[in-house]
Amino acid sequence: MSTFDVINPATEEVITSVPSLSLEETDAAIARAHAAFPSWRAVAPGDRARLLRRFAAIVDEHLEELAQLEVANAGHTISNARWEAGNVRDVLDYYAGAPERHTGLQIPVPGGINATFHEPLGVVGIIVPWNFPMPIAGWGFGPALAAGNTVVLKPAEITPLTAVRLGELALEAGIPEGVFQVLTGKGSVVGWRFVTHPSVAKVCFTGSTEVGTRIMAGCAEQVKKVTLELGGKSANVVFADADLELAAARAPYGVFDNAGQDCCARSRILVEASAFDRFMELLEPAVKGVVVGDPTSEVTEMGPLVSAAQREVVTSFVPDGAPIAFQGECPQGPGFWFPATVLAPVAPGDRAVEEEIFGPVVVVMPFRDEADAIRLANDTPYGLSGSIWSRDIGRALRTARGIDAGNLSVNSHSSVRYWTPFGGFKQSGIGRELGPDALNSFSDVKNVFISTED
Numbered sequence: 025m026s027t028f029d030v031i032n033p034a035t036e037e038v039i040t041s042v043p044s045l046s047l048e049e050t051d052a053a054i055a056r057a058h059a060a061f062p063s064w065r066a067v068a069p070g071d072r073a074r075l076l077r078r079f080a081a082i083v084d085e086h087l088e089e090l091a092q093l094e095v096a097n098a099g100h101t102i103s104n105a106r107w108e109a110g111n112v113r114d115v116l117d118y119y120a121g122a123p124e125r126h127t128g129l130q131i132p133v134p135g136g137i138n139a140t141f142h143e144p145l146g147v148v149g150i151i152v153p154w155n156f157p158m159p160i161a162g163w164g165f166g167p168a169l170a171a172g173n174t175v176v177l178k179p180a181e182i183t184p185l186t187a188v189r190l191g192e193l194a195l196e197a198g199i200p201e202g203v204f205q206v207l208t209g210k211g212s213v214v215g216w217r218f219v220t221h222p223s224v225a226k227v228c229f230t231g232s233t234e235v236g237t238r239i240m241a242g243c244a245e246q247v248k249k250v251t252l253e254l255g256g257k258s259a260n261v262v263f264a265d266a267d268l269e270l271a272a273a274r275a276p277y278g279v280f281d282n283a284g285q286d287c288c289a290r291s292r293i294l295v296e297a298s299a300f301d302r303f304m305e306l307l308e309p310a311v312k313g314v315v316v317g318d319p320t321s322e323v324t325e326m327g328p329l330v331s332a333a334q335r336e337v338v339t340s341f342v343p344d345g346a347p348i349a350f351q352g353e354c355p356q357g358p359g360f361w362f363p364a365t366v367l368a369p370v371a372p373g374d375r376a377v378e379e380e381i382f383g384p385v386v387v388v389m390p391f392r393d394e395a396d397a398i399r400l401a402n403d404t405p406y407g408l409s410g411s412i413w414s415r416d417i418g419r420a421l422r423t424a425r426g427i428d429a430g431n432l433s434v435n436s437h438s439s440v441r442y443w444t445p446f447g448g449f450k451q452s453g454i455g456r457e458l459g460p461d462a463l464n465s466f467s468d469v470k471n472v473f474i475s476t477e478d
């Protein structure tokens with residue numbers, strides 16, 4: 025059997041190796057999921073709810089173990105990893121409430137009664153990237169299972185460990201065999217099979233826009249349903265009337281969290297021209313103050329990048345002669361480290377301004393007024409998230425409404441709450457995860473009319 029070595033990005037040591045499934049093994053798993061579907065959809069709503077609550081409770085009991093696995097496998101800081109494992113628990117708990125509440129409509133019609141039902145789709149294939157292995161997996165399998173689907177899930181090849189453990193915990197919780205399977209292996213083999221296999225009814229993909237485009241095209245051949253959660257180049261818009269001290273203090277955490285490997289990273293800071301110099305003065309100590317180092321330490325705020333390959337990508341955005349305004353420090357020696365880096369001045373058209381970097385590199389640009397801020401924020405094919413800092417709530421709300429993005433925050437960088445919808449405008453994706461909307465994306469509406477005529 026072919027296997028893949030899993031590496032600790034903070035030490036470059038091999039942790040373990042996991043199977044790299046073949047096409048035949050993938051097909052066999054999809055067949056098991058297909059076979060498990062009729063009995064899973066038939067589980068009474070209250071019983072399915074109970075199983076999901078038990079799954080949540082078992083995840084909670086293993087929170088520390090899951091968090092430590094993620095620190096070792098993905099280099100996440102321990103405090104982030106604990107939040108991420110807790111997020112899986114919370115998502116399961118939230119959607120455990122769904123089987124008993126996913127109600128249809130009774131619509132007035134002449135000659136009878138009319139009711140709608142939310143029917144599960146069948147086998148759902150979930151493809152997960154390496155940047156948030158636990159939360160992104162949970163946002164897929166939580167609502168998919170609650171809606172009555174069976175799930176095959178492919179973690180990123182380089183970060184499979186927490187997903188594999190979650191698959192084991194599901195069985196421990198009593199989720200029946202075949203209902204939730206984690207398949208390790210290559211995207212081009214296992215992931216692509218979700219697209220081409222006729223028994224997979226839906227693909228839920230998070231990752232690069234490049235691969236997402238191919239997934240959508242592949243799904244089109246079978247008119248297969250698809251949810252896409254893709255890249256971002258989000259703006260952090262700072263108006264001169266904002267609490268500049270607070271905006272500058274928080275800006276690093278809006279982009280350097282998870283070492284910038286976050287689709288919601290606010291990787292373009294746009295500052296009103298009249299406040300630009302003062303903001304940069306305040307930003308420098310904030311950036312240099314980010315604690316970078318050993319991810320197992322409770323005080324660490326930023327760990328390494330996930331892989332040598334990702335460090336190469338990020339490095340290419342900061343070539344010799346790049347306009348580095350200031351830069352933090354990072355450990356030397358083993359590990360895929362990269363310092364927090366601020367680029368300014370930059371110009372529209374620069375690679376670092378246009379492309380998703382997925383590393384701890386941010387550009388800072390001035391804007392003239394509200395209209396110019398909105399124009400600049402929208403000057404990207406992406407539209408995932410963004411922040412607006414202002415004391416004028418009217419202006420902040422106008423700007424939020426003007427930015428074409430799915431997840432905006434005012435005087436905050438928060439994007440993700442499991443009970444509110446998450447997803448992208450434009451090339452950042454299609455569909456919504458989390459919140460009440462996600463259930464509908466894992467089910468189809470059926471309309472039934474019953475005649476009451478003689």
Ligand code: NAP
Pocket residue numbers: 151152153154155178179180181182209210211212214215216217230231232233235236238253254255256286287337380381382
């Ligand atoms: P990626 O290639 O899009 O990978 C995401 C997932 O898709 C992984 O599980 C991957 O498997 C799988 N995959 C790859 N090719 C596939 C195919 N042909 N069919 C089905 N599944 C396939 O992303 P990446 O290479 O890891 O990262 C590249 C860039 O994408 C990053 O630098 C970043 O800009 C962006 N990205 C965005 C997000 C986000 O949350 N929006 C997440 C990750 C990356 P393997 O692991 O086996 O390749």
Ligand code: MG
Pocket residue numbers: 232235
């Ligand atoms: Mg790739």
